[in-house]
Amino acid sequence: MTQPTLLITGANRGIGLEFVRQYAEAGWQVIACCRWPDDAKALHAIADGTDDQVEIHPLDVSDFAEIDALALLLQGRQIDLLINNAGVYPHGDFGGTDYEAWAEAFHINTMAPMKMAEAFAGHVASSGLKKIVTLSSKMGRLDDNTSGGSYIYRSTKTAVNMVMKSLAIDLKPMGIAVAALHPGWVQTEMGGPNALIDTQQSVAGLRQVIEQLTLENSGRFVAYDGKVIPW
Numbered sequence: 001m002t003q004p005t006l007l008i009t010g011a012n013r014g015i016g017l018e019f020v021r022q023y024a025e026a027g028w029q030v031i032a033c034c035r036w037p038d039d040a041k042a043l044h045a046i047a048d049g050t051d052d053q054v055e056i057h058p059l060d061v062s063d064f065a066e067i068d069a070l071a072l073l074l075q076g077r078q079i080d081l082l083i084n085n086a087g088v089y090p091h092g093d094f095g096g097t098d099y100e101a102w103a104e105a106f107h108i109n110t111m112a113p114m115k116m117a118e119a120f121a122g123h124v125a126s127s128g129l130k131k132i133v134t135l136s137s138k139m140g141r142l143d144d145n146t147s148g149g150s151y152i153y154r155s156t157k158t159a160v161n162m163v164m165k166s167l168a169i170d171l172k173p174m175g176i177a178v179a180a181l182h183p184g185w186v187q188t189e190m191g192g193p194n195a196l197i198d199t200q201q202s203v204a205g206l207r208q209v210i211e212q213l214t215l216e217n218s219g220r221f222v223a224y225d226g227k228v229i230p231w
């Protein structure tokens with residue numbers, strides 16, 4: 001039986017890198033994308049330890065022409081699972097908003113997952129599993145916001161949740177199941193050293209959530225521990 005194929009963005013560190021490690025270990029074919037492959041030492045180390053299961057492609061998700069070029073390069077390839085993992089968290093409090101950083105974050109966190117879905121829906125629809133997920137965050141929840149601040153990160157994640165909800169509806173006729181995922185508070189460069197869980201635990205949980213994703217439960221916001229999160 002042919003092994004399923006994963007395409008993932010932001011695969012060089014953090015949660016993305018751990019997704020590559022675990023799916024490759026599980027025998028999947030992994031198309032690992034990152035901005036600067038030459039600098040992606042940890043990713044190359046994982047790739048070198050596998051039997052040609054991990055291929056590395058340059059991809060800056062804010063460069064939509066580069067997304068189109070990759071989709072063309074991979075034309076005819078079945079992609080069972082697309083994980084939009086790349087993300088940024090620009091800081092800034094009230095009174096010091098960096099609007100350029102906000103626009104860039106919207107590009108990366110919100111528009112890029114949409115662009116990836118548009119570019120790769122055909123590859124995913126031609127596969128066996130047919131799934132698209134995006135790493136969102138509980139920080140995008142409206143009724144969970146009791147501390148204010150984080151305008152840029154919060155708003156780009158709230159917006160990508162809406163993107164995923166619409167995609168779930170629009171891609172259903174193609175047989176593609178869609179979810180927004182919360183990885184927990186994870187020890188990465190973004191999550192910081194005080195985060196509650198490590199990447200191994202987060203990704204192990206997220207893989208189970210992805211395994212349980214079906215057309216019937218498509219269009220939900222789910223945490224790494226399987227709990228469905230209110231929008």
Ligand SMILES: NC(=O)c1ccc[n+]([C@@H]2O[C@H](COP(=O)([O-])OP(=O)(O)OC[C@H]3O[C@@H](n4cnc5c(N)ncnc54)[C@H](OP(=O)(O)O)[C@@H]3O)[C@@H](O)[C@H]2O)c1
Pocket residue numbers: 009010011012013014015016034035036059060061062084085086087088108135136137138182183184185186187188189190191192195
């Ligand atoms: N860690 C947490 O606690 C937490 C909680 C909730 C949600 N999340 C979400 O989970 C995802 C992964 O987070 P993480 O904790 O692993 O973050 P991280 O350690 O900061 O890694 C972010 C990844 O995104 C990549 N990236 C950023 N901008 C990019 C671009 N324009 N094109 C391609 N790749 C780009 C980075 O690549 P470079 O190395 O090239 O910068 C890096 O691989 C993000 O979407 C984040 O919002 C994380």
